[in-house]
Amino acid sequence: MDLYSIIRPALFRFDPENAHHLSLESLSFLHRHQLLNPFINKSSYIPTNLCGLTLGNPVGLAAGLDKDGKYIDALAALGFGFLEIGTVTPLPQFGNPLPRMFRLSNSKAIINRMGFNNDGVQACIKRVEASSYYQDGGIIGLNIGKNATTPIEEAHTDYLIGLRSVYPFASYITINISSPNTKNLRQLQSNNQLYHLLEQISIERDKLIQQFSKRTPIFLKIAPDLTLEEVEVIAQYIEQFQIDAIIATNTTISRDQVSQEKQKDQAGGLSGAPLAHLSNQIIKQFNHLLNGKIPIIGVGGIMTGTDALEKKLVGAKVVQLYSGLIYRGPNLIQECISAMDLD
Template sequence: MLYALARPLLFALDAERAHELTLGLADAPLRFGLLRVARAPGAPVRAMGLEFPNAVGLAAGFDKNAAHVDALARLGFGFLEVGTVTPRPQPGNARPRLFRLPRAQALINRMGFNNAGVEAFLDNLQRASFRGVLGINIGKNADTPIERAADDYAACLERVYARASYVTVNVSSPNTKNLRDLQENRQLEALLARLAAQRDALSERHGRRVPLALKVAPDLDPKQVQGIADAVRRHGIDGVIATNTSLAREGVEGLAHADEAGGLSGAPIRERSTATLAAFAAALKGEAALIGVGGILSGEHAVEKLAAGASLVQLYTGLIYRGPDLVAECISACRERSRTASTASR
């Protein structure tokens, strides 16, 4: 309700400035204990060997530096995914780099992994009191040659391991040159082999096996889906997050900003993301958990992802258009679905 009043003011600002302001404000009431958000009781979900209090998570990129986890946790999410974080700090692309397409309930972004680097990221987490399920999404620095990308992922995995509930290997951002090439057979094989071996070693050292998830693009053909699914299975990757933003422009043709370079998110990618999710569900046959993300703007859309094979869902663009009430709406819808599904299976 409050968000309906704030939205026109926020939408009058540059999109990235509005995001920074919202996160700043979200932290403020926490200090005074004033934030009141509609909380919905959720149905717990077990996936990737973890227990989630409900199925609805925050997608990566919303809190790239893990600087607002306590405030975001108060919105009722069952889990938070923070990052993408890279080994070293980097500024990302020049502004403006985030654009709203309100008539399509969409965003286009070419942020380019702007972040404060893994050490500052861990310092932020050190200050947070959040102890819920925390996904940490890792990537490579823009100036690391793509042939050395695995070194960056390995460096991040090593540093974040102790603090993560699960770690997401992001090979699907369209805004880091050649990153998506890491989804191709040979490169993915080498990357996952290295990270899986490193995870085994870290698991020994820390006495805790942290699940690994792979985040994929919605712009994959069936052969690519099969290749990625085979690699996921071969290396014991625990989850697939489908999907990141899209390079397609279907559904936004002719709108202001539609021709900006970057990844499209929100309503226009919903079907494409869900189709990708369903393709992974068919290829993986339950051998890895699926997290559905892309274009969820209502509880019904969240349920659509579950019906396509996801155990969990994540939100980003929907939060910009619908505000924090979307979280409770999705939690209730997912809970209702799990209730009817368990009644039907009795």
């Protein structure tokens, strides 16, 4: 029995952000009291190598669902092969004004303009360290960004603070330059600004490798709204600065696939089913330009196991879920694992 399909209509009566918090708190409660089993299918253990990391399986949690690392153990119990926490910023911040999350149920989509709301990087690190999943060697990526009050010209300073802070604790570190919900952030994907940012990160990484005697992989999370010319520049810099993997993609500012939805004009990033094609196109382009040499984490529009397999077929090594969980529930995880394992 898929209990989530029974519960979902009640959850969808709540404001989306309130439903988000209620779902996570309920999940945490069930986990603490060992009551999660009726809600999940036990996920297969399929060891998967990603940049020298051994993942439990090729299906991970995307950043954004657990921004502060408050629910790591409960989310891990759902059967993910790895978790990504964040986005975290150097200083705590509230994010954008409420309301800032909207369901487009007919399209199985979500628009959000959260704005990197989080408790700050130091609070997140403490929660990561305290989690059983971390202590047992689970793979946790930490996704870092800049504070809204930091001028875009000084963005690299925030990323360097984040990099230094999370380096000893993260299995991998994601540089998020692609959220549409922090003013001007996507400018960092442009030619000159991206070069400067990745150059600074590369210099700092070399210092951190010496300091901690380990090389923590660094991933770059990109937007789905890039032109081919922008993709070509980013691909060149990824190789030049030895970025270990690409996360493709973040949410889209396009509304082409949801033109009939009442909430389509809400500002923010669109995720869910309508994002699948855009994400797949970007994955395919990067895979072609990089000749498959740089692993790609596919995310965006995965609502079924078939969607996950399609991402693998166009070039993704592993995938991450977020919006699909909201519409399908935890059973989507095993469905995606099974589909990707069949290929």
